[in-house]
Amino acid sequence: MSHHIVEVQDLRFAYPDGNEALSGLSFRIHHGESVAIVGANGAGKSTLLLHLNGCLVPKQGTVRIGDFPLTEKTLPDVRRTVGMVFQDPDDQLFMPTVYDDVAFGPLNLGLPFDEVDARVRAALATVGGEHLAKRPPYRLSGGEKRAVAIATVLSMSPNILVLDEPTSNLDPRARRNLITLLHGFEHTKIIATHDLDMVMDLCGRTIVMHRGHILADGPTRDIFADDRLLDEGHLERPLSLR
Amino acid sequence: MSHHIVEVQDLRFAYPDGNEALSGLSFRIHHGESVAIVGANGAGKSTLLLHLNGCLVPKQGTVRIGDFPLTEKTLPDVRRTVGMVFQDPDDQLFMPTVYDDVAFGPLNLGLPFDEVDARVRAALATVGGEHLAKRPPYRLSGGEKRAVAIATVLSMSPNILVLDEPTSNLDPRARRNLITLLHGFEHTKIIATHDLDMVMDLCGRTIVMHRGHILADGPTRDIFADDRLLDEGHLERPLSLR
Amino acid sequence: MHMADALISPTVGGIMWAATAGLIAHCSRKISTNLEGSRVPLMGVLGAFIFAAQMINFTIPATGSSGHLGGGAILAILLGPHAAFLTIASVLTIQSLFFADGGILALGCNIFNLGFWPCFVAYPFIYKAITGHSPSRGRIVTGAMLASIAGLQLGAFSVVLETVASGISELPFETFVMIMQPIHLAIGLVEGLVTAAVVTFVWKARPEILAMAQGLGVRTAPSFRGVVTGLALAALVTGGALSWFASAHPDGLEWSMAKVSGKEELEAPADGIHAMLAGIQEKTALLPDYAFKAAEHESAQAEGEAPAAWPAVDAGTSTSGILGGAMTMLLAGALGLFLKKRQHRA
Amino acid sequence: MPKIDTSLFEIGTLDRLAAGDTDIHALDPRAKLVTTLAFILTVVSFGRYEVASLVPLLAFPLVLAILGRVPGPYLLRKLLIASPFAVMVGMFNPFLDQTVLLNVSGLNVTGGWVSFAAILLRFALSVTAALVLIATTGFAQVCMALTRLGTPRIFATQLLFLYRYIFVLTEEGLRMSRARDLRSFGRRGTGLRIYGFMLGQLLLRTMDRAGRIHRAMLCRGFDGEVRLNRRLRWRREDVLFVCGWLGFFALARVFNLPQELGQMLLKVIA
Ligand SMILES: Nc1ncnc2c1ncn2[C@@H]1O[C@H](COP(=O)(O)OP(=O)(O)OP(=O)(O)O)[C@@H](O)[C@H]1O
Ligand SMILES: Nc1ncnc2c1ncn2[C@@H]1O[C@H](COP(=O)(O)OP(=O)(O)OP(=O)(O)O)[C@@H](O)[C@H]1O
């Protein structure tokens, strides 16, 4: 069970152009938690998420998933454990058909044909996208793309789901459907977003980032009640709390 | 004054692959009005906006800006009158510096150097971006990019401002700043968006689109009070009204 | 300047296919071993960029017409020769399969003409030689301009050689050269300007990208020289083979030139070209235009009489040919109708 | 710009056709690929004055198009769009080659005209065959067949990526082009300098996107090889298909079928 713990210690990272995007972060996320990462544009949210499964390698500090620190050797395991949904589904859906895309991960795991097929079907069913299997991804609507992008990750049966701005560009109903869908998962969830109302709905805990630091980390209700904190983090009290 | 009227009559449009994105729309927007265009993903909002300054040519029906129908001949005039801000600021910012980008339009209008300079400064000041003038646009944050994109359009002193999803991917403060900024304009404003709370803040009138049709057109308060209508249009009552 | 299937002979098409296939295999090996496939998405997406760049056009000064990016040189500069060659090959493959631009048999020629020269000649010997390890604006512009022009000139000349060696088109060599080279000089100039503009933009905005591409070249440098030598040899051999075909059967060239110059008496041997087509052996051969002509001359001389050539048709044969052709068409139509009917019932 | 626009739309159409499920679609992609290649080779191996003997080969694209439900008007339109180069180069033949080959009731037919006709026919045959292949197979399957037949995997993968991102990137290019045109007023702003900035910008975005895609792939266990969850199996139909057509091509190549048919008819009449 400890396998699902995410622990970040004193994480620092600078982009090649010298821009220090993360300057010393630490937190620990437990099994089954649903955590929001919020903050201004450029605060470092996306950069942080990219560290959680080794897409970026820290300049300093460690990331631990479960009992293991993230290293070259544990990388394949970690990537199977941590499922990452990117902000732009077009970056994630690169195969010729939806089916192939959802099958991509399981095939790389070396699973046998039938097992792959079963997983693909199950993942598509979970997001309500069985009918899309044969379509090419570029023909899907925004909401459909997002759902399929989640399915591509679910098919690898990750224990931890990491999502970067999942509700952006969705219409209100598609957004609501997505939130309902995410509610249904018992995975550990880490969500970077500007949609504070979704955070209210979905996440018990919120981490506020600011210029590569953690400004606050605590229960969502408390954080959203602290107007000074919100102001410092370029945030606003969600409408449902006004 | 009648110059600022936007009138669309029985507008139909199909993409080359036969997809009928607009199937008969009519409306009339008066000088100084602030109108929201809302609806599900794929309802045709962006397609409609692209007709308002002749980026797309209708298969049937007419678009009138002011007293003139939009034709090949009136196109340059119309484009000066209607300023269009795209959803993704990256599409709009292609010059090496912010200054050059904001100056691009006025220079192409053939204005003298001093006039251009004055306009650039004024436009940047309006969006609070004077300090960005020398920066390359691809190094700006999301909110800054959006502000500059609006400045590139303002520098041509349009009478009508058309914006496609202006608040997407902005952090709450940048979003609030943008809304305040837009509040300050006495231009006619036409805004396609999924951000219904911004609509509540900014637009007196709302047009609900659905599958290329107009589902409803009326005062925003009335429309957002009609739950059946909202459901049909894949919308939700904004939080500020719940 | 995409060649079409209809205009090349199987020999030329086949040789160029083989050359191209060899190059693709070679480049793939280079890339998959060096870089663990990590450049695959970059290559694919940059290929798509070549298409996307065509959505944007610009006005060519003084002419009022518009141009857009061709792509060979810029890909070589951004990706290095091996990855660029594969990318160009895939762009041309898509064009031939989906846009019917060029053709499947001609694909070998097209990939070679538009890929080999910019990647393995113009880029290493011109662009890299000029920009060196300390690129400056002036060097980048000069290098990009010259590399683009040279690449296109060589490519255009290959088109001429391949077309003439195929002997399907009657266009004489000289005329064709006189048409193709100047046109492609103009195209090369424009392409060079565009390439220079884009590369300098990237160099200013994100110098690390160019440094990375250059670095790749440096890292593979030792083997790279060997590769270039090998490829140059391959090119020589290919070119030699082509010109051998042209010179061993000079009538392909001479004959058409003679036509232009009005020397009618050279026609008789030309008419004999297809004289032997009655024989099954020659019929099944892949070299209808050239390879058997010598043999045919020999045999004609040996037997001391010219066999009745197909083109010199007697009335009986031509009538039956026309009648038969018409009947075949009818049969095809009937077959079509039959299949359609069956389909509807199914 | 209109050209690439319509071309893309054509890709969409081919994609839609390829999603069909006729018997032709069900054939192994390798069978179709090999047969099509053999067909094109057969077509181009004919002599330059041979027109009539090429005609029977029409059967191949015709039968496949009909059984695979590829609409004829669509193929014709594509042929027309693609024809200019072949027509342009072939057009010289009638002027350059004035040898009289045939005399049909007093009308002299020169070698140039015959070879011109042959060029057009070859062009039509080879282009339709390629189009029908894609329209009944789909690009991904063709790539898969290519890999199975020995094409380097990296090349095939690369092709798939290119194909996938054409749409995304051309949309981006189109939007940028639009944004520029809106502020250009048809006068300035479309020159080379601006064009260089725009392409540069598009290029940077493209490279960023490539980086993001690569990350997304790594996250899902990418190890340098792209796999598809499909089994290719030669069935009896596939073998029959290949052998049948190859036999027919050989027949058409060796015998001048129309000629034979005509002679038979003449004999019957006589
Ligand atoms: N590829 C890159 N190279 C250099 N700097 C980068 C790169 N990507 C991001 N940055 C910088 O790193 C910082 C953090 O960026 P990041 O994308 O993580 O922010 P974010 O919190 O996700 O913002 P947003 O809400 O806009 O998505 C910013 O200052 C940004 O400009
Ligand atoms: N270039 C195109 N070619 C073909 N169809 C298109 C194209 N662009 C959009 N469409 C289709 O036209 C319809 C309307 O699309 P449009 O982009 O106008 O919707 P929208 O209301 O702006 O959606 P969103 O909220 O997701 O931005 C959709 O069905 C879409 O798939």
Ligand SMILES: [Mg+2]
């Ligand atoms: Mg982000």
Ligand SMILES: [Mg+2]
């Ligand atoms: Mg839209």
